[in-house]
Amino acid sequence: MLSLDYKDKRPIYEQIAEKLKELMLLGAFPENTRLPGVRSLAVELAINPNTVQRAYAQLEREGYIYSVKGKGNFVAQSGKLKELKLAEITDRLLDTVDHAKKLGMSDEEIIKLIRQRAGGDICDNSKRIDEEI
């Protein structure tokens, strides 16, 4: 279910959190689904339970899951997840765009780069772009 990459520089607990986050944001679990228990996941991944616990703690702190004492950890409401997903993506986009701009790149140059990378050239029927800015 989850695969770890020990060559990855990020700590194991963060990789687990990240992977679970992705699965939840992609809608892989219905809301309120119970996640695998700390111990069973630890066994499955052949790692220390503390490490799994740490991953779950982080996910809870960020609002992706909620824990019920003695019951387990559960996936948050799907409304909440959608909100987190949008925030996650826009935050990262903003960061990257800000960085590119700080180095002197314009919005249109950035978009051009994305288009080149994507291979497609969908919006090329628009009028000369720069005159509108």
Place this chain on the structure above:
Amino acid sequence: MLSLDYKDKRPIYEQIAEKLKELMLLGAFPENTRLPGVRSLAVELAINPNTVQRAYAQLEREGYIYSVKGKGNFVAQSGKLKELKLAEITDRLLDTVDHAKKLGMSDEEIIKLIRQRAGGDICDNSKRIDEEI
């Protein structure tokens, strides 16, 4: 000239390297300018010379500067810097775009988000695509 953030998770040497990188990529120094000496920068930042040394070593490995024994550390050719700048930006863009796509977003949705953030909304003749989020 440089400021350190001790709350930052990243190691000091990396912060220094990062900041200097930015300055160089922005063209803040003419090529072949001598950077502050290992010891003098250490005094200025109130840190150990070894830490500065480490930052400089990393910058040299990455091609941003070259060091001359007994003379100092010098900014690389501006041609080389431009090349590194483009690589740096596109790498980061790719990462972000990949991440957004992994979460189920299309190229056009990504571009739309950037446009919204930028304030402009040029390519709005495309169909509505945001309903999915």
Place this chain on the structure above:
Amino acid sequence: MLSLDYKDKRPIYEQIAEKLKELMLLGAFPENTRLPGVRSLAVELAINPNTVQRAYAQLEREGYIYSVKGKGNFVAQSGKLKELKLAEITDRLLDTVDHAKKLGMSDEEIIKLIRQRAGGDICDNSKRIDEEI
């Protein structure tokens, strides 16, 4: 397991890296084998842990090993090692051949020298070319 040469001009960390590189390229370790810990190797070689750390850091940068925080340093995939080995050898060959050519030697003269050194003399139907030296 490793021996240091203090008469050698090269820094200790580089000697260590070099020796380990050789062992790995020769296939002395299965892939993913754990290398000796930073501290234990330091004790064994009677040097400072930082120096070992530096050697390991360089090997990691060059792709020979990967390090896992809290676990240790591990030998890279043997596929990766083979690739590095070929690169290492051809780089060095190129350098040497370039140097010999810069001093006015032809490819065939170079090959002849290697054959002489190797003991064999297979391609001796070529014209005499050594008169120039």
Place this chain on the structure above:
Amino acid sequence: MLSLDYKDKRPIYEQIAEKLKELMLLGAFPENTRLPGVRSLAVELAINPNTVQRAYAQLEREGYIYSVKGKGNFVAQSGKLKELKLAEITDRLLDTVDHAKKLGMSDEEIIKLIRQRAGGDICDNSKRIDEEI
């Protein structure tokens, strides 16, 4: 006449020695030619006279030049130079070949690599090579 590369990791005095060596080995100077004076070469290269002196000292130690007190430094006999040239090249070749062999490569594989690099394939009219070894 001589150009320095400050990005080169080797010390300046070694670069000078190397360049002069090359010129002499290529026969650029008649034997017993007087080399430029320490001070004048230092001025020309905009470096410290000590550095030039060091280069000359090394060349003398290796037999490429001889110095006459109060007169200057002179190119060695061309017989001596030829001998040094051959030694220089074969030494380096031996080193490289030994290294490649230590990593498990055969003489013929090495020669093949050189041929590939050279682009030419001169000796291919010989019979199957491996059966002769």
Place this chain on the structure above:
DNA sequence: GTGGTCTAGACCACA
């Protein structure tokens, strides 16, 4: 325990 970072202080080669 293990690697990663940092400090304080030293010595060396080079310029």
Place this chain on the structure above:
DNA sequence: GTGGTCTAGACCACA
């Protein structure tokens, strides 16, 4: 003076 290397010793995050 300047960068490069090394030591001794400390602290932290992670497992």
